[in-house]
Amino acid sequence: MPWFKRTKKGIQTPTEEKKDVPKGLWYKSPTGKIVDSEELEKNFYVSPEDGYHVRIGSKEYFEILFDDNKFKELDKNLTSQDTLKFEDKKKYTDRLKEAQDKTGLKDAIRCAVGKSMGADLVVACMDFSFIGGSMGSVVGEKIARAADYSLKKKIPLLIISKSGGARMMEAALSLMQLAKTSVKLAQLSDAGIPYISLCTDPTTGGTTASFAMLGDINISEPGALIGFAGPRVVRDTTGKELPEGFQTAEFVLEHGFLDFITHRRDLKRKINLYLDLVLNRPLREKTA
Amino acid sequence: MEYLDFELPIKELQEQYTKACLIGEESDVDVSNTCKQIEKKLKETKKEIYKNLTPWQRVQLSRHPDRPYTMDYINAICGDSFLELHGDRNFKDDKAMVGGLGKIGDQSFMFVGQQKGYNTKTRQFRNFGMANPEGYRKALRLMKSAEKFKVPVVCFVDTPGAFPGLEAEERGQGEAIARNILEMTRLKVPIIVVIIGEGASGGALGIGVGDKVLMLENTWYSVISPESCSSILWRSWEFKEQAAEALKLTATDMKKLKLIDEIVKEPLGGAHSDREKTFTTIAGAIEKYYADLKMLSPTDLVKNRMKKYLEMGEFKG
Numbered sequence: 001m002p003w004f005k006r007t008k009k010g011i012q013t014p015t016e017e018k019k020d021v022p023k024g025l026w027y028k029s030p031t032g033k034i035v036d037s038e039e040l041e042k043n044f045y046v047s048p049e050d051g052y053h054v055r056i057g058s059k060e061y062f063e064i065l066f067d068d069n070k071f072k073e074l075d076k077n078l079t080s081q082d083t084l085k086f087e088d089k090k091k092y093t094d095r096l097k098e099a100q101d102k103t104g105l106k107d108a109i110r111c112a113v114g115k116s117m118g119a120d121l122v123v124a125c126m127d128f129s130f131i132g133g134s135m136g137s138v139v140g141e142k143i144a145r146a147a148d149y150s151l152k153k154k155i156p157l158l159i160i161s162k163s164g165g166a167r168m169m170e171a172a173l174s175l176m177q178l179a180k181t182s183v184k185l186a187q188l189s190d191a192g193i194p195y196i197s198l199c200t201d202p203t204t205g206g207t208t209a210s211f212a213m214l215g216d217i218n219i220s221e222p223g224a225l226i227g228f229a230g231p232r233v234v235r236d237t238t239g240k241e242l243p244e245g246f247q248t249a250e251f252v253l254e255h256g257f258l259d260f261i262t263h264r265r266d267l268k269r270k271i272n273l274y275l276d277l278v279l280n281r282p283l284r285e286k287t288a
Numbered sequence: 289m290e291y292l293d294f295e296l297p298i299k300e301l302q303e304q305y306t307k308a309c310l311i312g313e314e315s316d317v318d319v320s321n322t323c324k325q326i327e328k329k330l331k332e333t334k335k336e337i338y339k340n341l342t343p344w345q346r347v348q349l350s351r352h353p354d355r356p357y358t359m360d361y362i363n364a365i366c367g368d369s370f371l372e373l374h375g376d377r378n379f380k381d382d383k384a385m386v387g388g389l390g391k392i393g394d395q396s397f398m399f400v401g402q403q404k405g406y407n408t409k410t411r412q413f414r415n416f417g418m419a420n421p422e423g424y425r426k427a428l429r430l431m432k433s434a435e436k437f438k439v440p441v442v443c444f445v446d447t448p449g450a451f452p453g454l455e456a457e458e459r460g461q462g463e464a465i466a467r468n469i470l471e472m473t474r475l476k477v478p479i480i481v482v483i484i485g486e487g488a489s490g491g492a493l494g495i496g497v498g499d500k501v502l503m504l505e506n507t508w509y510s511v512i513s514p515e516s517c518s519s520i521l522w523r524s525w526e527f528k529e530q531a532a533e534a535l536k537l538t539a540t541d542m543k544k545l546k547l548i549d550e551i552v553k554e555p556l557g558g559a560h561s562d563r564e565k566t567f568t569t570i571a572g573a574i575e576k577y578y579a580d581l582k583m584l585s586p587t588d589l590v591k592n593r594m595k596k597y598l599e600m601g602e603f604k605g
Contacts, residue, residue, distance in 0.1 A: 075605075083545070083602040084536050088521035137601035144598060166489070166511045168521060171535040172547050175489060175511040176600040179497050182470040183594045190474070206511070208462030209450075209490035214470055228462035228490070229452030237452045247457060257460045 027054065044264040053221045053264055055201055058110040058125035061160055065123055065268050071114030074122075075145050078138050079106050084171055092169040095131060103129045107138040108163065111146040113155065117272040117284050122150045125160040128202070133163035135206055136170040140177025143211060147184035147195075156194040156275050161212040164230075165205020178210035185214050194278055196271060199226045199249070199258070217259040217274060220249035221267075226258075292348050294337060298557075301330040338556055341506070343532040343541075347514055349506040350485045354560035356567070357417075358386055358401035358444040361484065364567035365574075366390030370399070376425035379459065384415040384451070385423030385495075387430040389439070392571055395578065398434035400427045400495055401444030404485070417486075418451035421464035424494045428468050431475055440478040440578055443495045448513060450491030465494035472497035473597060474590055478581035480574055482552070483507045483539075484559070499593050500577040501547075503539035504566075505554040509547075510537035547600060550577075 027035045029047040040047065044064060045054045063069045079096075086092040100106065108130040113122045124146040126133045143159065150157040166174040188195055197215030199208075201224035208228050212218070220226060227234075227247035235242055245251050249261050262270050276283050291299040305326045312319035341349070349355070362370055370390035374381040387400040402419060405411030419427075427443075434441050450461055472479060472495075479498035487496065487509030503509060512520075514532035519525050536542070539551040552573055555562035581589065 077605040079604045081602045081604045084534070086534050088517075088527075088531075088534060137603045140601050141603055168512055168517055168535075170511075170602075171537065172510045172542060173545065173600065173602055175493060176547055176597065178466075178490060178493055179469055179473060179597040180600055182466070182497075183473045183597050186470050186474045187594070189470075206490055209465040209494070210469060211466070213460070213463040213466040227457050228450065228465070229457065233452045234454055234457060238454055240454060242454065246454070251458075255458050255460065257463050 057127040061125045066114035071112040074111040086169040109139045120155040126162040128162045134167035136167035136174045143181045144184045158196045160198045161203040162200045163207040224249040226252045344529040365571045376422040379422045382423030384419040402447040417447045421459040424464035443481045445483045446485035447491045449488040468494045476586040502550045508537040510535045
């Protein structure tokens, strides 16, 4: 005799009536580990049990890198302009508006200057939540201006990449941002100002084919996807099964395109250690 | 001669014309009037079709199997003076990227460009014009060598994209292209870039940064091919015409957006319909723009080039 008797067959609850844990209390990592949100935040948004580095945005990276979360945002009012009047299934202007409303961001990157372990640092950090972190004119211009700020004030530059690549809705305008950002990085390099590229999950397409791979050092976080062509494209083109770990940060390190991979907890210390070493200045105490 | 779908009216008239002339030759009937009429109609139809090409039709022309490729231009322009140079000095010689030294008149140039094949066998050999990282590194090696000897650089762009393969990723396709772009922004010799066919994304820009960027009339240049754009944004391969329209990838659009410097006219019917004329036009254009660029000091040259690229982009605020 069963305890319950199912009177109706199949699951009848409509999706919108399903009971769910309120969003934001818990985080579930890809391996299935459940983490309390507050605990996750304290652990630099890394799942403590399996070390999974959760995708975070500029707000969180600024918090991690700048002392007391104090910084001055640069060029924060730049927004995209739909010169091409691009329309696919949706208008580009509608996509922009939606993304802005959803994320509260102006575009897919924020740039800021502040103190990191007591020394000035310019950070340009991409936001994947804004149209896949895609690079259009605004991202290009903001990186160029951040690099220019570094150049004029002789402050090291850190670019945190997190992007699916160039923004299709700005077509060739976005393609040319690869060249534009490279011009400024060339000037920075000629001036002997260090540029660190942090490739985070994911860094693909046009981003990889420009500033993400051009750092004096290129670094990454464990498990991040880094590649030129996305894994699906590679599989479809070659018709081959991809080896395990293909295009992970570890794979890219092994093939010689990264200097090191760091846990997010050590990010601030390691960046500043590199800067002290390469600029031949006294090592600072760990204040992170 | 192969005809594209929108060229079928031309094919029909051409066949009628040939037939009419044949009748005239084989019999005593005077067909000279008919022939003349058809010829006139043929001319008008050609004009009508080629003056009103849609972006997608231009994409089709840019991929026309009879269209001249990089080596055709180089051989025609330089003749016996061309000396092909191979290898990236690290890994191998990429057959999708060719390069070498050659003369136009008395002036030496370093030529670099993607190369496509003419039939199944050579297409595979050339990997359909899709270079691997070693191709971009070979191109950079040649450009740096040109810089050392103060020889100007000419790049012929014709690629459906950088090769998205497993080994390409292992060997750093992204890094190779990024490095080229950066080094080309500061190369101390004139760089003239000519888009002769397809200019697909980073694969094109990897040898596409220059003081003068020219596009032949029936070529395309954008961040993605219309087909891939259709598949990503429309989630279907069927919207390539709309995608071609939306991407503003034609020479006219690119010039209007100030992303290229000049448009080079093609003979009526496309570059392949009168190859000799196309080669002469390109050789002339290279000589003309080089004459301007050689007047600049290396410092001014680089300064102007950097300024041009820094001005690209449209935004508010």
